[in-house]
Amino acid sequence: MTKWILYLVFAAAIAVGWTMFMKSGEGEQQKLADEIARIDKNGTLEELETLPSLKDNLESLKSSKSLTGILMAFLTAGLVGVVFVIDVLPAIAHRLTHAVYDSAEMVEEDVMHDARAKMAQGDYEGAVGAFRDAAAQDPMNRLPYVEIAKIQREHLHDSQAAISTLREAIEGQAWEVNDAAFLMFRLAEVYDEDLNDRMSAATLLQQVMDQFPETRHSANARHKLHDWGVA
Known part of the structure; x- marks a missing residue:
């Protein structure tokens, strides 16, 4: 039970992280992009001098968000991998093993049951x-x-x-x-x-x-x- 609670906590944390990631920097990036577009089109001489710096800031924001996205992807894949290896894969192997052995037992039971019953009688x-x-x-x-x-x-x-x-x-x-x-x-x-x-x-x-x-x-x-x- 504790293990599944931990899984839920991690999953919730990752879900919150993705939500924050999707919303993070959207307004700031858009505002900065609009400002760059305005200056590039109608900016004063002084504003045009700040344009390279503004563009660098925009690229920095984009790079930061990309790195955060990669990190979130790794965390998500890690949680999925842990659950698969620790719980899903053993469960599949368990079911397959039982399917094989139960099938063999059923065959033997089917073909030998009547004979053993008559022996007992x-x-x-x-x-x-x-x-x-x-x-x-x-x-x-x-x-x-x-x-x-x-x-x-x-x-x-x-x-x-x-x-x-x-x-x-x-x-x-x-x-x-x-x-x-x-x-x-x-x-x-x-x-x-x-x-x-x-x-x-x-x-x-x-x-x-x-x-x-x-x-x-x-x-x-x-x-x-x-x-x-x-x-």
């Missing part, structure tokens, strides 16, 4: 269907596939279905490196933990190393294979 088959709908709406989002595979493993006790889901996801999209590697690790996990098929899991980890060399995913796969004792 214990309707796991319905949740799988809802997550599939979410995947269709946002095909480059790996989360629906991961959630489906998790439901199939932990609640429906169908590891083969989880394998099919993850393979469908891996083969169905041109994923970014992080997403592709994540899905391949999850698939290897199902083979190793649910089916005790370590060789299939090791083959997947080797694919990670081959497809994404010189990445942390390759290093993680190599470390896991070392722990398993697989060359």
Whole structure:
């Protein structure tokens, strides 16, 4: 509140300054200009001798007013700049940020809400269907596939279905490196933990190393294979 009071005080002061500037010297300049014109046209010899001095005075008044105008312009621009930088610009950035994040949250809420609601109700088959709908709406989002595979493993006790889901996801999209590697690790996990098929899991980890060399995913796969004792 104090900040805005200061803004109002400065704005009022600047407004008064502009009003005084517009009125300052008008009568004196006009009077002096008229006097110069009269002397130049019909002045006596003595008056003509004062003409250069009068003209200098007129130019001085004009220059003084011009400098005052420049100063007032700088003060006005300074106040506007301060308000813009301190208040307007952050407000715009805040709105844009919220617009982006709120939009992202709305998308996730829209596509994932029904599936999570069915999960909470214990309707796991319905949740799988809802997550599939979410995947269709946002095909480059790996989360629906991961959630489906998790439901199939932990609640429906169908590891083969989880394998099919993850393979469908891996083969169905041109994923970014992080997403592709994540899905391949999850698939290897199902083979190793649910089916005790370590060789299939090791083959997947080797694919990670081959497809994404010189990445942390390759290093993680190599470390896991070392722990398993697989060359």
